Amino acid sequence: AQSVTQPDIHITVSEGASLELRCNYSYGATPYLFWYVQSPGQGLQLLLKYFSGDTLVQGIKGFEAEFKRSQSSFNLRKPSVHWSDAAEYFCAVGPAQGAQKLVFGQGTRLTINP
């Protein structure tokens, strides 16, 4: 069965510090991988996606993620966080073929200390 695990429910970092949010997936076939961000009271916004090719993908707002097949991971990183990055972050996995239903992780809530 498909599943996505985000081990950290809540992370707090200081403004200007680096960030890494973890995501592990379980998938029987070649997955497509996504990171979404949700600000309070808003819908989810796509940060980046990985389909194939270069395992380091760049997204919006200065985020990047690295796909590591051997570790079944797709961790999200940012070199220097800004107060506006405080939000909930969701990792998701979907099939390369067939119905494009995304399975989401439980989310990681990011708090930024000034």
Place this chain on the structure above:
Amino acid sequence: DARVTQTPRHKVTEMGQEVTMRCQPILGHNTVFWYRQTMMQGLELLAYFRNRAPLDDSGMPKDRFSAEMPDATLATLKIQPSEPRDSAVYFCASGLRQTYGYTFGSGTRLTVV
């Protein structure tokens, strides 16, 4: 920027009442999803349409939930009768199959008392 529009943004209703949530997908998008978000379950897929045809509604309680796309500009999710356990935020998302990047609406926050 093109956006997915959901109405209403908030809905408070009494148990047993019918609730209808509406979604206007982005013009030209051929795929529409309904998701439900709760603290306990996170994001759950309820239903999925492509070219207005329902492809998968296995995540939806069939006895009380129904989802339709009367035309390409409107998707509806109906609950009848509503129950307190249906309290959640319901999201609609639309996209193009080819690009696989979905745009989410801002959601409808439903409270059933």
